[in-house]
Amino acid sequence: MNMNNRRPDDMQRINTPQLAQAFIDEQIKELRAQIGNGKVLLALSGGVDSSVVAALLIRAVGKQLTCVHVNHGLLRKGEPEQVIDVFRHQMNANLVYVDAVDRFLNKLAGVKDPEEKRKIIGKEFIDVFAEEAKKLDGIKFLGQGTIYPDILESDAGVKAHHNVGGLPAELNFELVEPVKFLYKDEVRVVGKQLGLPDGMVYRQPFPGPGLGVRCVGAITRDRLEAVRESDAILREEFAKNGLEGKVWQYFTIVPDFKTTGIKDGKRTFEWPVVLRAVNSVDATAATIEQIPYELLAHITDRILKEVKGVNRVLYDLSPKPVATIEWE
Numbered sequence: 630m631n632m633n634n635r636r637p638d639d640m641q642r643i644n645t646p647q648l649a650q651a652f653i654d655e656q657i658k659e660l661r662a663q664i665g666n667g668k669v670l671l672a673l674s675g676g677v678d679s680s681v682v683a684a685l686l687i688r689a690v691g692k693q694l695t696c697v698h699v700n701h702g703l704l705r706k707g708e709p710e711q712v713i714d715v716f717r718h719q720m721n722a723n724l725v726y727v728d729a730v731d732r733f734l735n736k737l738a739g740v741k742d743p744e745e746k747r748k749i750i751g752k753e754f755i756d757v758f759a760e761e762a763k764k765l766d767g768i769k770f771l772g773q774g775t776i777y778p779d780i781l782e783s784d785a786g787v788k789a790h791h792n793v794g795g796l797p798a799e800l801n802f803e804l805v806e807p808v809k810f811l812y813k814d815e816v817r818v819v820g821k822q823l824g825l826p827d828g829m830v831y832r833q834p835f836p837g838p839g840l841g842v843r844c845v846g847a848i849t850r851d852r853l854e855a856v857r858e859s860d861a862i863l864r865e866e867f868a869k870n871g872l873e874g875k876v877w878q879y880f881t882i883v884p885d886f887k888t889t890g891i892k893d894g895k896r897t898f899e900w901p902v903v904l905r906a907v908n909s910v911d912a913t914a915a916t917i918e919q920i921p922y923e924l925l926a927h928i929t930d931r932i933l934k935e936v937k938g939v940n941r942v943l944y945d946l947s948p949k950p951v952a953t954i955e956w957e
Protein backbone atom coordinates (compact mmCIF):
# COMPACT_ATOMS: atom_id res chain seq x y z
CA MET A 630 0.00 0.00 0.00
CA ASN A 631 1.14 3.52 -0.83
CA MET A 632 2.07 4.96 2.60
CA ASN A 633 0.38 8.28 1.78
CA ASN A 634 -2.82 6.28 1.57
CA ARG A 635 -2.55 4.58 4.95
CA ARG A 636 -4.64 5.70 7.89
CA PRO A 637 -2.23 6.67 10.71
CA ASP A 638 -2.10 3.89 13.32
CA ASP A 639 -2.70 6.32 16.18
CA MET A 640 -5.74 8.01 14.61
CA GLN A 641 -8.66 7.94 17.02
CA ARG A 642 -12.09 6.76 15.80
CA ILE A 643 -14.21 9.89 15.31
CA ASN A 644 -17.38 9.13 17.27
CA THR A 645 -18.21 12.31 19.20
CA PRO A 646 -19.06 15.88 18.17
CA GLN A 647 -15.83 17.04 19.90
CA LEU A 648 -13.66 14.68 17.85
CA ALA A 649 -15.55 15.67 14.71
CA GLN A 650 -14.94 19.35 15.45
CA ALA A 651 -11.22 18.72 16.02
CA PHE A 652 -11.07 16.90 12.67
CA ILE A 653 -12.93 19.76 10.93
CA ASP A 654 -10.60 22.42 12.41
CA GLU A 655 -7.52 20.47 11.38
CA GLN A 656 -8.83 19.79 7.86
CA ILE A 657 -9.69 23.45 7.32
CA LYS A 658 -6.05 24.33 8.09
CA GLU A 659 -4.70 21.57 5.86
CA LEU A 660 -7.06 22.40 3.00
CA ARG A 661 -6.07 26.07 3.11
CA ALA A 662 -2.38 25.08 3.12
CA GLN A 663 -2.83 22.75 0.14
CA ILE A 664 -5.11 24.98 -1.93
CA GLY A 665 -3.78 28.48 -1.18
CA ASN A 666 -5.71 30.81 -3.46
CA GLY A 667 -6.27 28.11 -6.13
CA LYS A 668 -9.62 26.95 -7.48
CA VAL A 669 -11.23 23.60 -6.70
CA LEU A 670 -13.84 21.62 -8.60
CA LEU A 671 -16.08 18.98 -7.01
CA ALA A 672 -18.69 16.60 -8.40
CA LEU A 673 -21.48 16.82 -5.86
CA SER A 674 -23.94 13.93 -6.01
CA GLY A 675 -25.80 14.69 -2.80
CA GLY A 676 -24.45 11.51 -1.20
CA VAL A 677 -22.90 11.78 2.24
CA ASP A 678 -19.24 11.55 1.14
CA SER A 679 -19.26 14.26 -1.53
CA SER A 680 -21.56 16.43 0.60
CA VAL A 681 -19.16 16.32 3.56
CA VAL A 682 -16.22 17.15 1.27
CA ALA A 683 -18.21 20.06 -0.18
CA ALA A 684 -19.10 21.39 3.29
CA LEU A 685 -15.45 21.15 4.44
CA LEU A 686 -14.21 22.92 1.32
CA ILE A 687 -16.84 25.65 1.64
CA ARG A 688 -15.64 26.30 5.21
CA ALA A 689 -11.99 26.25 4.13
CA VAL A 690 -11.96 28.13 0.82
CA GLY A 691 -15.52 29.41 0.23
CA LYS A 692 -16.07 30.56 -3.34
CA GLN A 693 -12.77 29.16 -4.56
CA LEU A 694 -14.79 25.93 -4.72
CA THR A 695 -17.14 25.19 -7.61
CA CYS A 696 -19.53 22.28 -7.10
CA VAL A 697 -21.05 20.58 -10.12
CA HIS A 698 -24.28 18.65 -9.62
CA VAL A 699 -25.14 16.50 -12.61
CA ASN A 700 -28.79 15.47 -12.79
CA HIS A 701 -28.68 12.33 -14.93
CA GLY A 702 -32.40 11.73 -14.59
CA LEU A 703 -31.85 8.66 -12.40
CA LEU A 704 -31.91 10.44 -9.04
CA ARG A 705 -34.64 9.94 -6.47
CA LYS A 706 -37.56 12.31 -6.12
CA GLY A 707 -36.47 15.57 -4.49
CA GLU A 708 -32.72 14.93 -4.60
CA PRO A 709 -31.58 17.62 -7.06
CA GLU A 710 -33.81 20.13 -5.25
CA GLN A 711 -32.22 19.24 -1.91
CA VAL A 712 -28.68 19.66 -3.26
CA ILE A 713 -29.58 23.09 -4.65
CA ASP A 714 -31.35 24.13 -1.45
CA VAL A 715 -28.60 23.02 0.95
CA PHE A 716 -25.52 24.07 -1.00
CA ARG A 717 -26.64 27.06 -3.05
CA HIS A 718 -29.17 28.60 -0.68
CA GLN A 719 -28.08 27.55 2.82
CA MET A 720 -24.31 27.28 2.39
CA ASN A 721 -24.00 29.95 -0.29
CA ALA A 722 -21.71 27.78 -2.44
CA ASN A 723 -20.83 28.21 -6.09
CA LEU A 724 -23.02 25.48 -7.53
CA VAL A 725 -23.35 24.60 -11.19
CA TYR A 726 -26.50 22.55 -11.75
CA VAL A 727 -26.40 20.56 -14.98
CA ASP A 728 -29.68 19.21 -16.29
CA ALA A 729 -28.40 16.27 -18.34
CA VAL A 730 -31.61 14.23 -18.10
CA ASP A 731 -32.35 14.09 -21.85
CA ARG A 732 -28.75 13.39 -22.70
CA PHE A 733 -28.54 10.34 -20.40
CA LEU A 734 -31.98 8.97 -21.22
CA ASN A 735 -31.38 9.30 -24.96
CA LYS A 736 -28.08 7.40 -24.68
CA LEU A 737 -29.79 4.69 -22.61
CA ALA A 738 -32.81 4.29 -24.88
CA GLY A 739 -33.21 0.66 -25.95
CA VAL A 740 -30.22 -0.58 -23.91
CA LYS A 741 -31.23 -3.72 -22.00
CA ASP A 742 -27.99 -5.14 -20.65
CA PRO A 743 -27.36 -4.03 -17.03
CA GLU A 744 -23.57 -3.79 -17.36
CA GLU A 745 -23.93 -1.87 -20.63
CA LYS A 746 -26.34 0.52 -18.86
CA ARG A 747 -23.78 1.02 -16.05
CA LYS A 748 -21.00 1.70 -18.57
CA ILE A 749 -23.07 4.28 -20.44
CA ILE A 750 -24.06 6.06 -17.23
CA GLY A 751 -20.45 6.09 -15.95
CA LYS A 752 -18.96 7.31 -19.24
CA GLU A 753 -21.62 9.93 -19.82
CA PHE A 754 -21.11 11.24 -16.31
CA ILE A 755 -17.39 11.71 -16.93
CA ASP A 756 -18.07 13.41 -20.28
CA VAL A 757 -20.59 15.85 -18.79
CA PHE A 758 -18.32 16.62 -15.85
CA ALA A 759 -15.24 17.11 -18.08
CA GLU A 760 -17.23 19.46 -20.32
CA GLU A 761 -18.22 21.56 -17.32
CA ALA A 762 -14.62 21.55 -16.06
CA LYS A 763 -13.40 22.86 -19.42
CA LYS A 764 -15.88 25.76 -19.27
CA LEU A 765 -14.30 26.97 -16.03
CA ASP A 766 -11.01 28.86 -16.01
CA GLY A 767 -7.98 28.12 -13.91
CA ILE A 768 -9.15 25.10 -11.94
CA LYS A 769 -6.16 23.40 -10.36
CA PHE A 770 -7.69 21.03 -7.82
CA LEU A 771 -10.29 18.28 -7.90
CA GLY A 772 -12.14 17.48 -4.68
CA GLN A 773 -13.13 13.85 -4.16
CA GLY A 774 -15.23 12.03 -1.62
CA THR A 775 -12.86 9.08 -1.38
CA ILE A 776 -13.24 7.31 1.99
CA TYR A 777 -10.96 4.74 3.63
CA PRO A 778 -12.92 1.62 2.56
CA ASP A 779 -12.57 2.84 -1.06
CA ILE A 780 -8.78 2.85 -0.64
CA LEU A 781 -8.78 -0.57 1.04
CA GLU A 782 -11.02 -2.07 -1.66
CA SER A 783 -9.05 -0.43 -4.40
CA ASP A 784 -5.80 -1.87 -2.98
CA ALA A 785 -7.45 -5.28 -2.74
CA GLY A 786 -8.44 -4.95 -6.40
CA VAL A 787 -12.19 -4.99 -5.64
CA LYS A 788 -13.02 -1.69 -7.32
CA ALA A 789 -11.49 1.46 -8.69
CA HIS A 790 -11.70 3.91 -5.82
CA HIS A 791 -12.07 7.30 -7.41
CA ASN A 792 -15.64 8.49 -7.53
CA VAL A 793 -14.90 10.42 -10.70
CA GLY A 794 -12.26 8.02 -11.93
CA GLY A 795 -11.35 8.15 -15.58
CA LEU A 796 -11.39 11.92 -16.04
CA PRO A 797 -9.31 12.90 -19.08
CA ALA A 798 -5.64 13.27 -18.08
CA GLU A 799 -5.36 16.60 -19.92
CA LEU A 800 -7.49 18.18 -17.19
CA ASN A 801 -4.45 17.62 -15.00
CA PHE A 802 -5.98 18.14 -11.58
CA GLU A 803 -4.32 17.76 -8.21
CA LEU A 804 -6.57 15.70 -5.92
CA VAL A 805 -8.06 17.02 -2.69
CA GLU A 806 -9.37 14.17 -0.56
CA PRO A 807 -10.04 15.38 2.99
CA VAL A 808 -12.02 12.33 4.18
CA LYS A 809 -9.83 9.63 2.65
CA PHE A 810 -8.85 8.19 6.05
CA LEU A 811 -12.38 8.12 7.45
CA TYR A 812 -14.75 5.21 7.75
CA LYS A 813 -18.39 5.76 6.78
CA ASP A 814 -19.62 6.14 10.37
CA GLU A 815 -16.97 8.83 10.97
CA VAL A 816 -17.96 10.68 7.79
CA ARG A 817 -21.52 10.81 9.16
CA VAL A 818 -20.41 12.20 12.54
CA VAL A 819 -18.39 14.88 10.73
CA GLY A 820 -21.32 15.65 8.40
CA LYS A 821 -23.67 16.10 11.33
CA GLN A 822 -21.15 18.44 13.02
CA LEU A 823 -20.89 20.44 9.77
CA GLY A 824 -24.64 21.05 9.96
CA LEU A 825 -25.74 18.94 7.01
CA PRO A 826 -29.38 17.78 7.16
CA ASP A 827 -30.06 14.33 8.65
CA GLY A 828 -31.59 13.20 5.35
CA MET A 829 -28.15 13.62 3.77
CA VAL A 830 -26.02 12.44 6.68
CA TYR A 831 -27.92 9.22 7.42
CA ARG A 832 -28.89 8.49 3.84
CA GLN A 833 -29.23 4.83 2.87
CA PRO A 834 -26.75 3.49 0.30
CA PHE A 835 -27.69 4.54 -3.22
CA PRO A 836 -25.92 3.08 -6.26
CA GLY A 837 -24.09 5.32 -8.74
CA PRO A 838 -26.38 4.26 -11.64
CA GLY A 839 -29.29 5.25 -9.39
CA LEU A 840 -32.82 4.36 -10.38
CA GLY A 841 -31.40 3.17 -13.71
CA VAL A 842 -30.80 -0.34 -12.33
CA ARG A 843 -34.26 -0.41 -10.73
CA CYS A 844 -36.02 0.29 -14.01
CA VAL A 845 -35.17 -3.20 -15.19
CA GLY A 846 -34.10 -3.70 -18.82
CA ALA A 847 -34.40 -0.89 -21.35
CA ILE A 848 -35.30 2.32 -19.47
CA THR A 849 -38.38 4.22 -20.60
CA ARG A 850 -39.40 7.59 -19.16
CA ASP A 851 -42.85 6.47 -18.05
CA ARG A 852 -41.59 3.36 -16.27
CA LEU A 853 -38.75 5.37 -14.69
CA GLU A 854 -41.38 7.75 -13.30
CA ALA A 855 -43.19 4.74 -11.81
CA VAL A 856 -39.92 3.73 -10.09
CA ARG A 857 -39.34 7.28 -8.79
CA GLU A 858 -42.90 7.80 -7.53
CA SER A 859 -43.21 4.38 -5.87
CA ASP A 860 -39.76 4.83 -4.24
CA ALA A 861 -40.88 8.21 -2.86
CA ILE A 862 -44.00 6.60 -1.32
CA LEU A 863 -41.95 3.78 0.24
CA ARG A 864 -39.43 6.25 1.71
CA GLU A 865 -42.18 8.52 3.02
CA GLU A 866 -43.97 5.62 4.73
CA PHE A 867 -40.74 4.23 6.20
CA ALA A 868 -39.91 7.67 7.61
CA LYS A 869 -43.40 8.07 9.11
CA ASN A 870 -43.33 4.60 10.66
CA GLY A 871 -39.90 4.64 12.32
CA LEU A 872 -38.16 2.41 9.76
CA GLU A 873 -35.93 5.12 8.25
CA GLY A 874 -32.48 4.73 9.80
CA LYS A 875 -33.43 1.26 11.08
CA VAL A 876 -33.59 -0.58 7.77
CA TRP A 877 -30.30 -0.61 5.89
CA GLN A 878 -31.58 -0.21 2.32
CA TYR A 879 -35.09 -0.03 0.85
CA PHE A 880 -36.39 0.83 -2.59
CA THR A 881 -38.73 -0.23 -5.36
CA ILE A 882 -38.16 -1.94 -8.69
CA VAL A 883 -40.35 -1.88 -11.78
CA PRO A 884 -39.72 -4.86 -14.10
CA ASP A 885 -40.14 -4.52 -17.85
CA PHE A 886 -43.28 -6.60 -18.22
CA LYS A 887 -46.97 -6.00 -17.67
CA THR A 888 -49.66 -8.02 -15.98
CA THR A 889 -53.44 -8.00 -16.16
CA GLY A 890 -55.55 -6.04 -13.69
CA ILE A 891 -58.87 -4.27 -13.37
CA LYS A 892 -59.53 -0.56 -12.77
CA ASP A 893 -62.94 1.15 -12.83
CA GLY A 894 -64.49 -2.05 -14.18
CA LYS A 895 -62.09 -2.18 -17.13
CA ARG A 896 -59.27 -4.59 -17.88
CA THR A 897 -55.82 -3.05 -17.53
CA PHE A 898 -52.41 -4.22 -18.65
CA GLU A 899 -49.85 -2.50 -16.43
CA TRP A 900 -46.55 -2.93 -14.54
CA PRO A 901 -45.99 -4.55 -11.17
CA VAL A 902 -43.97 -2.68 -8.51
CA VAL A 903 -41.62 -4.77 -6.38
CA LEU A 904 -40.75 -3.57 -2.85
CA ARG A 905 -37.33 -4.43 -1.41
CA ALA A 906 -36.16 -3.76 2.17
CA VAL A 907 -32.97 -5.40 3.42
CA ASN A 908 -30.62 -5.31 6.36
CA SER A 909 -26.89 -5.69 5.96
CA VAL A 910 -23.58 -4.66 7.45
CA ASP A 911 -21.42 -4.29 4.37
CA ALA A 912 -23.69 -5.33 1.45
CA THR A 913 -21.94 -8.69 0.95
CA ALA A 914 -24.91 -10.45 2.59
CA ALA A 915 -28.42 -9.22 3.37
CA THR A 916 -31.49 -10.37 5.27
CA ILE A 917 -35.10 -9.32 4.73
CA GLU A 918 -36.80 -6.73 6.94
CA GLN A 919 -40.04 -8.06 8.41
CA ILE A 920 -42.24 -5.10 7.54
CA PRO A 921 -45.47 -5.14 9.59
CA TYR A 922 -48.26 -6.53 7.43
CA GLU A 923 -50.54 -3.50 7.92
CA LEU A 924 -47.78 -1.19 6.71
CA LEU A 925 -47.16 -3.39 3.64
CA ALA A 926 -50.89 -3.23 2.89
CA HIS A 927 -50.95 0.56 3.32
CA ILE A 928 -47.92 1.08 1.04
CA THR A 929 -49.50 -1.25 -1.53
CA ASP A 930 -52.74 0.71 -1.39
CA ARG A 931 -50.97 4.04 -1.86
CA ILE A 932 -48.84 2.83 -4.78
CA LEU A 933 -51.88 1.35 -6.55
CA LYS A 934 -53.82 4.59 -6.12
CA GLU A 935 -51.04 7.12 -6.73
CA VAL A 936 -48.57 5.67 -9.23
CA LYS A 937 -49.50 5.81 -12.89
CA GLY A 938 -49.29 2.62 -14.95
CA VAL A 939 -49.15 0.19 -12.02
CA ASN A 940 -51.71 -2.48 -11.07
CA ARG A 941 -49.84 -4.88 -8.77
CA VAL A 942 -47.41 -4.67 -5.81
CA LEU A 943 -45.11 -7.46 -4.59
CA TYR A 944 -42.66 -7.84 -1.71
CA ASP A 945 -39.32 -9.48 -2.50
CA LEU A 946 -38.52 -12.01 0.27
CA SER A 947 -35.18 -13.18 -1.14
CA PRO A 948 -32.06 -12.79 1.00
CA LYS A 949 -28.53 -12.24 -0.34
CA PRO A 950 -27.25 -14.77 -1.22
CA VAL A 951 -28.91 -16.23 -3.32
CA ALA A 952 -30.40 -12.98 -4.66
CA THR A 953 -28.38 -9.76 -4.93
CA ILE A 954 -29.74 -6.59 -3.32
CA GLU A 955 -30.40 -4.80 -6.63
CA TRP A 956 -32.34 -6.59 -9.34
CA GLU A 957 -29.69 -5.97 -11.96
Ligand code: XMP
Binds near residue numbers: 834954
Ligand atom coordinates in the same frame (compact mmCIF):
# COMPACT_ATOMS: atom_id res chain seq x y z
P1 XMP B 1 -25.84 -6.01 -4.95
O1 XMP B 1 -26.98 -5.77 -5.86
O2 XMP B 1 -24.58 -6.39 -5.67
O3 XMP B 1 -25.55 -4.62 -4.24
O4 XMP B 1 -26.17 -7.00 -3.85
C1 XMP B 1 -24.68 -4.42 -3.15
C2 XMP B 1 -24.68 -2.94 -2.82
O5 XMP B 1 -24.06 -2.20 -3.85
C3 XMP B 1 -24.97 -1.28 -4.44
N1 XMP B 1 -24.74 -1.31 -5.89
C4 XMP B 1 -24.04 -0.40 -6.56
N2 XMP B 1 -23.41 0.72 -6.15
N3 XMP B 1 -22.76 1.17 -8.38
C5 XMP B 1 -22.79 1.50 -7.06
O6 XMP B 1 -22.23 2.55 -6.72
C6 XMP B 1 -23.37 0.06 -8.87
O7 XMP B 1 -23.33 -0.22 -10.06
C7 XMP B 1 -24.04 -0.76 -7.90
N4 XMP B 1 -24.73 -1.93 -8.01
C8 XMP B 1 -25.17 -2.23 -6.76
C9 XMP B 1 -26.35 -1.76 -4.03
O8 XMP B 1 -27.31 -0.69 -4.00
C10 XMP B 1 -26.08 -2.35 -2.67
O9 XMP B 1 -26.05 -1.35 -1.66
